[in-house]
Every structure is written in C-alpha cells, then in structure tokens.
Amino acid sequence: MKVSLFITCLIDTFQPNVGKATVEILERLGCEVSFPTSQVCCGQPAYNSGYVTEAKQAAKNMIQTFEHVEYVVTPSGSCATMFHEYPHIFKGDVQWEERAKRLAEKTYELTQFIVEVLKVTDVGARLKGKATYHTSCHMTRLLDVKEAPFTLLSNVRELEVEQLPNAQNCCGFGGTFSVKMMPISEQMVDEKVESVEQTGADYLISADCGCLMNIGGRIERLGKSARVLHIAEVLNSR
Amino acid sequence: MSMKISDKKFNERIDKGIQDSTMREAVSTAQERLYTRRLAASEELGNWEEWRDLGEQIRQHTLENLDYYLMQLSENVTKRGGHVFFAKTKEDAAQYIKEVAEKKQAKKVVKSKSMVTEEIEMNKTLEGIGCEVIESDLGEYILQVDDHEPPSHIVAPALHMKKEQIRDVFQEKLGYGKSEDPYEMTKFVRKILREKFLEAEIGVTGCNFAVANTGSICLVTNEGNADLVTAIPKTQIAVMGMERLVPTMEELDVLVGLLCRSAVGQKLTSYITTVGPKYEEEADGPEEFHLVIVDNGRSEILGSEFQQVLQCIRCAACINVCPVYRHVGGHSYGSIYPGPIGAVLSPLLGGYDDYKELPYASSLCAACTDACPVKIPLHELLLKHRQVIVEKEGRAPLAEKLAMKMFGMGASSAALYKLGTKMAPTAMMPIVSGDRVSKGVGPLKNWTEIREFPAPSKERFRDWFDDHKKGGGK
Numbered sequence: 001m002k003v004s005l006f007i008t009c010l011i012d013t014f015q016p017n018v019g020k021a022t023v024e025i026l027e028r029l030g031c032e033v034s035f036p037t038s039q040v041c042c043g044q045p046a047y048n049s050g051y052v053t054e055a056k057q058a059a060k061n062m063i064q065t066f067e068h069v070e071y072v073v074t075p076s077g078s079c080a081t082m083f084h085e086y087p088h089i090f091k092g093d094v095q096w097e098e099r100a101k102r103l104a105e106k107t108y109e110l111t112q113f114i115v116e117v118l119k120v121t122d123v124g125a126r127l128k129g130k131a132t133y134h135t136s137c138h139m140t141r142l143l144d145v146k147e148a149p150f151t152l153l154s155n156v157r158e159l160e161v162e163q164l165p166n167a168q169n170c171c172g173f174g175g176t177f178s179v180k181m182m183p184i185s186e187q188m189v190d191e192k193v194e195s196v197e198q199t200g201a202d203y204l205i206s207a208d209c210g211c212l213m214n215i216g217g218r219i220e221r222l223g224k225s226a227r228v229l230h231i232a233e234v235l236n237s238r
Numbered sequence: 239m240s241m242k243i244s245d246k247k248f249n250e251r252i253d254k255g256i257q258d259s260t261m262r263e264a265v266s267t268a269q270e271r272l273y274t275r276r277l278a279a280s281e282e283l284g285n286w287e288e289w290r291d292l293g294e295q296i297r298q299h300t301l302e303n304l305d306y307y308l309m310q311l312s313e314n315v316t317k318r319g320g321h322v323f324f325a326k327t328k329e330d331a332a333q334y335i336k337e338v339a340e341k342k343q344a345k346k347v348v349k350s351k352s353m354v355t356e357e358i359e360m361n362k363t364l365e366g367i368g369c370e371v372i373e374s375d376l377g378e379y380i381l382q383v384d385d386h387e388p389p390s391h392i393v394a395p396a397l398h399m400k401k402e403q404i405r406d407v408f409q410e411k412l413g414y415g416k417s418e419d420p421y422e423m424t425k426f427v428r429k430i431l432r433e434k435f436l437e438a439e440i441g442v443t444g445c446n447f448a449v450a451n452t453g454s455i456c457l458v459t460n461e462g463n464a465d466l467v468t469a470i471p472k473t474q475i476a477v478m479g480m481e482r483l484v485p486t487m488e489e490l491d492v493l494v495g496l497l498c499r500s501a502v503g504q505k506l507t508s509y510i511t512t513v514g515p516k517y518e519e520e521a522d523g524p525e526e527f528h529l530v531i532v533d534n535g536r537s538e539i540l541g542s543e544f545q546q547v548l549q550c551i552r553c554a555a556c557i558n559v560c561p562v563y564r565h566v567g568g569h570s571y572g573s574i575y576p577g578p579i580g581a582v583l584s585p586l587l588g589g590y591d592d593y594k595e596l597p598y599a600s601s602l603c604a605a606c607t608d609a610c611p612v613k614i615p616l617h618e619l620l621l622k623h624r625q626v627i628v629e630k631e632g633r634a635p636l637a638e639k640l641a642m643k644m645f646g647m648g649a650s651s652a653a654l655y656k657l658g659t660k661m662a663p664t665a666m667m668p669i670v671s672g673d674r675v676s677k678g679v680g681p682l683k684n685w686t687e688i689r690e691f692p693a694p695s696k697e698r699f700r701d702w703f704d705d706h707k708k709g710g711g712k
Binding site: 005007009011012013014015016019020023035037038039040041043045046047048049050051052053054055057058060061137138141142166168169170172173174175177178179180181182183184185186187188189191213214216217218220221 | 253273564598603623627629642649652655662683684693694695707
C-alpha cells in the first residue's frame with residue numbers, strides 16, 4: 001500500500017524522532033512510504049487566529065502537494081482534522097472545494113489508518129512500564145477517532161495503561177491560545193499534569209505533538225518525573 | 239443589572255477568577271457532577287445523536303419561520319385576552335414593564351429566574367419607581383441577598399458559591415442562625431418567600447419556550463417557584479427572548495426533554511408548567527397577562543453568519559464542560575452570559591468594545607459543540623468571531639498581523655519554509671540552552687513563562703527521510 005506522509009511542521013522541526021518512528025511502523029506493516037517535500041504547514045495557526053486568507057494560502061499548497069497520492073497519513077490528530085476542515089474552508093469555491101474534499105477523504109491520522117485501513121490492532125510493540133493516555137480534543141471530538149489509539153496501546157506488551165482522570169478536559173494547548181491566554185492555559189495544563197501524577201504513570205502518551213509540547217514542557221518546568229511520548233514512539237518500541 | 243457585569247478589564251477579571259480558589263473548587267465539583275449526570279441521562283434515553291438532530295431541526299425550522307410563529311403566538315395570546323408587546327430594545331422592554339407596574343400601582347413584584355430580565359435590567363428599572371422586586375429562585379435569591387451579586391451561570395446562578403459562604407451571607411443579611419445544611423437553609427428561605435408570594439401584586443417570569451399554536455408559556459423549574467409566581471399575583475408578565483418559541487406542544491416535548499437532560503441530567507425537572515392568559519371558562523389564572531417579546535439585537539443576528547447561536551435553549555451544557563470556564567468562573571466573562579455560549583453571544587448583543595477578548599478565551603477544544611443538545615457549532619462560531627475581528631473589524635494587533643502575513647508567505651512556499659526551518663536552529667541559538675528554550679522572546683515569551691520549549695532539531699525530519707530513502711538514515 002502506498003502511503004504519503006504529512007509529517008506536520010512541529011515534527012519536521014522539533015520532533016523528527018516521531019517522524020522516524022512513524023515511517024518505521026508503516027514500513028514494517030508493509031507500506032511504501034513517500035514524503036512529498038513541497039509540504040509546509042496545514043495553516044491551522046492562521047485559521048484558528050482568524051486569518052482565513054493566510055490559512056487558505058497554506059491549504060492550497062497542501063491540496064496541490066497531496067493531489068495525486070493514494071493515502072495521506074499524519075501522526076497528528078489535530079493536523080488531520082485541519083485537512084478535514086478544508087472542504088468547509090473552501091465551501092462554495094468552485095476551483096478548490098472538490099479538491100479539498102478529495103484530500104479530506106483520503107487523509108488519516110496514524111492510529112486510525114493502522115486500525116481502520118490496514119486492519120491491524122497489534123503492531124508487535126513492547127514497552128515496559130505504566131502509561132496514561134491523553135485524548136487530544138480535535139482527534140477525539142472533530143476527527144471522531146476515539147478507540148484506535150487505545151486498541152493499539154492495549155496490545156503493547158508489558159505496558160499497563162491507566163485511565164487519566166478528567167481525560168475529557170483540554171490540556172490548555174489550543175495553538176495560539178497557549179500564549180495568547182497564557183494565564184488560563186497555565187491553569188489547564190497544571191490540572192492535566194496533576195491528573196497525570198495521580199495515575200502514577202511513567203509515560204504520558206498522546207497522538208498530538210502540540211499537546212505533548214505543552215504538557216511535557218510544563219512537566220519539565222515543574223520538575224516532575226513523567227515522560228511524554230508520542231504514540232508513534234510507543235508503537236515503534238521493541 | 240445589565241448584560242455587562244464588570245467595568246474591570248478582561249485580564250484583571252481573569253486573574254481575579256484564577257485566584258479565587260473557593261470559587262474554582264465549587265465550579266469544578268459542580269462541573270464534574272453535571273457532566274456525569276448529563277452523560278447518564280443521555281445514555282438512558284438512547285439514540286442521543288438522533289435526538290440532537292431532531293432538536294437542531296426544530297430550532298432551525300423555527301428560526302427560519304420566526305416571523306410566522308411570532309405572529310401566530312401573538313395572535314393566540316391576544317385571542318386568550320393577553321397583551322403582547324414587541325420590544326425592539328432592552329429599554330423598550332423595561333419601560334413597558336415599568337408602565338404596567340405603574341398602572342397597577344404595584345409595590346411588590348415577585349419573579350422567577352430569567353436571563354432575559356437580567357439582560358433588560360428589569361429589576362433596576364422597577365426598583366427605580368419604588369417597587370420591591372424579589373427573586374424567588376433559590377440561587378438568584380442568594381445572590382440578591384448577597385448585595386446583588388451577578389449570576390455566574392445561566393442555570394445555576396450561584397454555582398460559584400459553597401454552602402458555607404451562603405450560610406454566612408444569610409447570617410449577616412437575614413439573621414439566619416442555623417447550619418450550612420442545604421435543607422435547613424432552603425427551609426429558612428422558603429418561609430420568607432411564601433410571604434412574598436402572597437404579598438406580590440405582579441409576578442414576572444421568563445420563558446423557557448412559548449408555544450405558538452396555543453399561546454402558552456412553558457416554564458421549567460425544580461423548585462416550583464415559577465408556579466407560585468404565576469398562580470398568586472393578579473397580574474402576570476412573561477418576558478421572552480424573541481427566538482424562544484416552538485410551533486406546537488409536540489416540538490415542546492422534544493425540546494423540554496433535551497433541556498432537562500442537558501441542563502441537570504434529569505428526565506424532566508420537578509415542575510414543567512405551561513401558563514398564559516386565563517381561558518374564559520377557567521376559574522383560576524391571572525386577571526391580566528402580558529407577554530413581552532424582546533429583540534434587543536436578536537433580529538440583527540437572524541440571517542447573519544451567527545444565526546445558529548439563536549438555536550440556544552439555555553441549558554448550559556456547554557458551560558458545564560468548558561475547561562476555560564472551569565478555571566476562571568462565570569464572572570470573568572464580564573457578561574451575564576458566560577462560558578462558550580456567552581463568548582459567542584455577548585459580543586453579538588453587547589458589541590466588541592466590551593467583549594472582543596471572549597472569542598479568544600477558548601482553546602477551541604470543541605467540548606461545547608459536542609455537548610450542545612441542539613448542535614450549535616459553538617467553537618466554529620468563536621472562530622467566526624475571530625475572523626470578523628481580524629478581517630472586518632481590523633482590531634488585531636499589528637505584530638500579529640505581520641506575523642500572519644509572513645506565515646501566509648512561508649506556508650505557501652515550500653522553498654521559503656525549508657529555508658526557515660533550516661535556519662531555525664541557528665536563529666534560535668542565542669536563546670537555546672542544551673535541548674531547550676527556557677527564556678523565549680517574541681511570541682515564545684509567554685510560552686516559556688510557564689513551560690520549556692524544545693530547541694529545533696539539528697536534523698529535520700525531511701533531511702533524515704532523504705537519507706533514509708537513499709538507504710542511509712536509520
């Protein structure tokens with residue numbers, strides 16, 4: 001199966017390890033992975049701040065970049081959601097709406113792709129320790145991917161997954177919200193860090209690098225011990 | 239009390255909210271309780287998503303035919319002997335009610351809970367002509383006794399208070415001498431309110447839903463206070479937002495079910511009553527009935543890109559799941575309408591001058607959209623506000639505008655983007671220590687105030703992938 005990677009700007013620039021893990025998992029599952037180098041950012045930071053014109057510039061580039069591929073897979077629930085938002089952004093635009101729709105239809109978040117398309121529920125991973133999982137908002141509520149990460153995690157050998165209290169609450173990232181509304185964001189991430197601590201987990205796992213940078217950055221600042229891991233890193237560990 | 243409840247700046251209000259640990263404890267406890275109850279109630283009903291679809295359809299149909307149904311409602315209320323007044327502004331509404339009170343030479347008014355009467359500042363207007371106005375909803379009564387504290391929640395106005403605080407308020411203001419046991423406190427208030435119900439010349443209610451084809455007003459409470467407000471005083475005034483109606487009892491049935499389950503996790507609240515002008519053959523009922531239909535900016539929203547906000551049935555489910563509301567509390571919004579619904583509605587009814595920050599006080603987590611029983615896309619409407627603020631109002635800060643311009647350029651040109659990310663490690667070198675940034679500048683400053691930021695990786699993913707394909711990268 002041919003898979004085209006949408007790696008996201010955060011992973012490209014700050015967390016290349018997550019990208020590497022994603023490639024290795026997909027290749028191990030028999031996918032032929034490509035990386036179209038004209039990909040840039042999906043436009044979400046601009047879109048969520050109200051700059052639709054700028055967001056559309058980014059979106060058009062992405063639509064063109066992935067126009068002729070079979071599947072688009074991304075290790076980010078939030079960025080996948082943004083691709084799914086494109087048809088809505090270009091609604092009524094005769095030149096772009098249909099193309100946006102075609103892109104949205106073939107775009108999958110990584111765990112969703114593994115479970116729904118590849119029909120794999122055990123990727124053969126092994127990680128010793130206790131973990132808890134942060135359900136990122138866009139992935140859970142807007143992309144509607146709720147079960148796939150848990151299905152895959154439940155089959156990771158030697159990994160105990162503990163339910164995160166108040167998992168439904170946002171971690172306080174929200175893109176520009178994290179800096180624009182810093183005092184509120186601080187309260188939200190503090191509560192999240194406390195919830196992680198309550199579980200006694202060694203690892204906090206999530207499928208979105210934005211959330212992980214936020215929670216992980218706060219954990220580090222507070223000198224707490226839990227380590228944040230992207231789910232791709234967990235699924236790629238042996 | 240008007241819609242605006244504070245003259246403080248947004249940031250000051252937020253800080254005050256965050257520092258109020260008692261309020262925050264009360265709010266988070268209430269949120270968790272209401273969240274669990276709402277989920278249980280929707281699960282028990284089954285097919286929740288289909289009910290939501292139906293609720294949305296009913297609300298949209300009503301809004302699309304609002305002129306027709308308002309006319310029908312008005313005709314039916316008039317036919318039954320009631321008076322109907324369409325108030326264009328909040329001043330018009332308050333003035334009309336004042337005139338009724340003057341004509342009746344009323345000195346005592348008792349009312350049930352109603353957000354729209356807050357919006358039109360009815361109490362202030364009536365008090366201005368020497369009327370005593372008594373809130374009969376327990377939560378509202380507590381706030382009224384507590385120096386007219388504004389509500390912090392649209393269903394549970396005193397949600398921010400703990401029972402010990404309420405006991406203290408009663409002790410100080412009313413000479414209450416018993417414990418903080420809710421049962422004892424309620425019994426105490428009940429005794430006071432019973433007298434007030436008997437004395438009042440006018441009863442004022444809000445309106446959960448007006449039924450167009452019968453001319454009735456449906457009131458939903460758990461305390462039965464609205465029933466006494468409508469049963470005892472000889473003159474009754476119902477005040478409704480102009481969008482709060484349903485075509486027939488059949489749609490009322492659906493919406494009341496959604497409202498009760500979403501608001502408090504009950505199948506139905508203890509009292510669901512339909513009232514209105516007295517039918518000729520009826521022995522009981524008000525001698526005089528007035529229905530005040532308040533526009534106050536709503537017809538401007540109708541037909542606009544924000545129309546869906548008028549679907550709201552004021553259940554507060556969005557408020558009860560909002561993680562921002564959880565930490566800052568209702569008063570921080572500076573409006574009688576707090577939480578996600580308030581962040582959408584307040585700038586529309588009250589203007590951007592007072593409420594331009596509210597659409598940004600959301601992480602766009604969409605918990606609100608998910609919880610709404612009539613499927614208002616609340617987080618999308620918040621985004622719409624941001625678009626209007628940036629593109630139509632031109633109120634965005636200059637630095638942000640420039641940054642976004644550059645973003646637009648960078649994000650549409652792979653060459654520029656690649657150059658930018660390649661240069662990032664060098665450009666950020668001065669602020670990087672080890673593998674992180676602890677003291678950021680520019681937009682990173684607020685990030686690193688409270689958290690670490692990762693240093694850009696020396697090898698980008700795209701560099702690794704290139705090697706990997708050539709058989710080098712591991």
